[in-house]
Amino acid sequence: MAVYKYPQFLTQHSNPAFDQTHSPATPTPYSGIYRCEHCGKSDVSTYGHPLPPQNHHQHNPPAPIKWRLIVATE
Numbered sequence: 854m855a856v857y858k859y860p861q862f863l864t865q866h867s868n869p870a871f872d873q874t875h876s877p878a879t880p881t882p883y884s885g886i887y888r889c890e891h892c893g894k895s896d897v898s899t900y901g902h903p904l905p906p907q908n909h910h911q912h913n914p915p916a917p918i919k920w921r922l923i924v925a926t927e
Contacts, residue, residue, distance in 0.1 A: 854888070855895050855923055866925075870882065870925065871923070871925075875921075876904075877909065877920070880904075881902050883900060883922055883925050887922055888920070888921050889920060891916045891918065892916075895923065896909065
């Protein structure tokens, strides 16, 4: 889970990019913090670089990893 201390450094936004999920190892569509939809684990990924792969972390019981953008950079 992503956390923050100073709310004045973040702005809430309704961009549909936050509603999409992405498969592991696909190119990152927006730089920022991504959250695993299944377990809540988060990681940072940069635009154009691959999102963390399927073996980034494991679920017990096994479940597919799907990444969702939760904090984007400008």
